[in-house]
Amino acid sequence: MIRKIIESVLSFFLPGEIRESKYVLFDRPIARYRYFINYVKALIMTPYYRLLMRIFRPRNIIRKKYYVSICAIFKDEGCYLKEWIEFHKIIGIEHFYLYNNFSSDNYLEILAPYIDAGDVTLIDWPIPQGQMSAYQDCFNKFRDNTNWLAFIDIDEFIIPNSTDTIGEFMTQFENRPSLLIYWRFFGASGLIDRDINGLVVEDFKVCWKKYYTTGKMIFNTAYDLDVTYRKNGYMHLMWGGHRNVMLPPVNCFGKLILQGIHNVPIDDLPIQMNHYVTKSYNEYFSKKFKRGDAVYAISHHNSEYFLYHDKRSQSIDLHAYKYIVPLKLIMSEQSVLLHNGGGVELLSAYTFINGNNMKFAA
Numbered sequence: 001m002i003r004k005i006i007e008s009v010l011s012f013f014l015p016g017e018i019r020e021s022k023y024v025l026f027d028r029p030i031a032r033y034r035y036f037i038n039y040v041k042a043l044i045m046t047p048y049y050r051l052l053m054r055i056f057r058p059r060n061i062i063r064k065k066y067y068v069s070i071c072a073i074f075k076d077e078g079c080y081l082k083e084w085i086e087f088h089k090i091i092g093i094e095h096f097y098l099y100n101n102f103s104s105d106n107y108l109e110i111l112a113p114y115i116d117a118g119d120v121t122l123i124d125w126p127i128p129q130g131q132m133s134a135y136q137d138c139f140n141k142f143r144d145n146t147n148w149l150a151f152i153d154i155d156e157f158i159i160p161n162s163t164d165t166i167g168e169f170m171t172q173f174e175n176r177p178s179l180l181i182y183w184r185f186f187g188a189s190g191l192i193d194r195d196i197n198g199l200v201v202e203d204f205k206v207c208w209k210k211y212y213t214t215g216k217m218i219f220n221t222a223y224d225l226d227v228t229y230r231k232n233g234y235m236h237l238m239w240g241g242h243r244n245v246m247l248p249p250v251n252c253f254g255k256l257i258l259q260g261i262h263n264v265p266i267d268d269l270p271i272q273m274n275h276y277v278t279k280s281y282n283e284y285f286s287k288k289f290k291r292g293d294a295v296y297a298i299s300h301h302n303s304e305y306f307l308y309h310d311k312r313s314q315s316i317d318l319h320a321y322k323y324i325v326p327l328k329l330i331m332s333e334q335s336v337l338l339h340n341g342g343g344v345e346l347l348s349a350y351t352f353i354n355g356n357n358m359k360f361a362a
Contacts, residue, residue: 010036020210023267024182027214030260038259045258049248056245057175058222061147066094067167068218069146071138073099073131076287077154078107079196084154085114086330087201090323091158092165093150097142099125099134132235136227143221147174150218151235155276155288156183157201159319162270169271170218177223177240178249180257181273182264183212187313188306191280199327200276201320206313207274213262215273217249274320277309 010033017029030038070093074081085096098120100107114120121142125134135151143149148170150158158181163169173179189206214236219225223240226232231239231246237257239246248256252271255263278284288301 007033007037021262021264023210023264024213024262025208025210027212039261042256042258042261046256049256049258052245053175053247056242056247058242061174061222064145064147064221066146068093068148068150068170069095069097069142070150070152071097071099071135071142072152072154073101073125073134074103074107074154075101076103076105076107078103078105078110080154080200081107081110083199083201083327083331084157085119087157087323087327089119090326090330091160092167093158095146096120097123097138097149099123099130099138101125101127101130101134132227132233135235136225139219139221139225143225147221148218149221150216151238152216152273155200155279156216157274157276157320159184159272159274160270161268161272161319166271173250173254174220174222176250176254177220177242177247178238179218179220180215180237180249180251181218181271182215182252182262182269183275184208184272184317184319185212185309185313186274186276186278186317187310188278188280188284189313193282194280196283199324199331200279201274201327202324204276204279205316205318207315207317208309208312209315210267211264211269211272223247272319274317278306281306 011031014031014033014036016032018032018035019026019029070088088096096114096119098111100122108122111120111122115122123134123137125137127133139149152158158166160166160169170179185208186204187206187208189204191203194203216236217238219238220240223242225238225240227235227238229239229241229246231237237249239248241247248258250256251262251264252269253263253265278288284301284306
């Protein structure tokens with residue numbers, strides 16, 4: 001009764017809905033009074049969870065075979081796999097655990113060189129709406145191989161802004177269970193058709209004006225993951241456990257995410273997740289629309305979904321462009337002439353980028 005009275009009073013003084021903060025768009029509208037209540041709850045709960053994180057944290061974290069790896073589930077996305085893998089190798093991803101979910105295209109032909117090189121572990125996963133179960137399977141089987149496991153899709157690209165590589169960025173979060181990287185949505189950039197051989201990260205530049213409070217998680221394997229935990233049914237926000245104590249995720253500023261409150265103090269994010277949610281008009285309807293959904297039995301990828309995301313794309317984002325030259329060199333398997341004091345040396349693109357510590361500062 002008292003709770004209802006308080007909410008009625010607050011709703012009178014704080015009418016209407018709130019859809020965004022100064023720097024981010026909310027996943028869904030929330031009543032202004034409800035946002036205020038959640039904000040106060042989060043303020044009260046934050047010291048408690050910070051204390052828990054100091055007490056219940058892994059000791060003596062050791063470096064595993066890989067530092068940061070990716071787990072992804074895919075279906076009929078063979079034409080995008082090479083760019084996606086090479087891009088993430090450039091930013092420092094060391095291994096890929098890829099779950100094939102009913103693909104019928106040439107994915108195996110594309111992945112074969114990476115499997116042979118030891119870059120990709122391929123798992124056949126013929127389970128309808130099997131995304132969350134694939135994530136749990138990957139964590140259970142491979143957590144001992146990698147310190148961090150990023151759960152992302154093939155249309156998502158991790159963009160470190162404040163560092164050259166993802167590994168450099170993640171070292172500051174080793175005593176946190178998981179990190180949320182906020183989405184930057186990209187629309188069709190005015191393209192009906194597109195040369196499929198072009199780079200996704202180059203062709204699509206037009207995006208939403210603000211970041212989105214939804215994104216994808218990078219999970220610390222020193223903690224326990226249980227996707228059946230009541231707060232983990234939502235793949236975009238994962239709590240981690242240590243000694244049977246569940247702990248909340250943090251955002252890219254190290255702020256705890258509690259009660260749906262996202263503390264984002266500036267619009268210059270140190271890392272972002274570019275989500276190329278539609279690509280071109282014909283790509284969307286010939287591929288994504290037909291592919292269905294790895295989470296929901298009834299896919300939401302329809303005309304309304306395309307227009308919703310494309311109409312809101314009214315800004316330009318070029319953060320991915322600092323990686324395009326090295327990406328093109330690798331994709332074209334082009335050799336590089338390295339000029340140094342002793343003359344000119346012919347190098348492969350891989351050797352030039354990885355062997356010579358090439359930096360990609362923002």
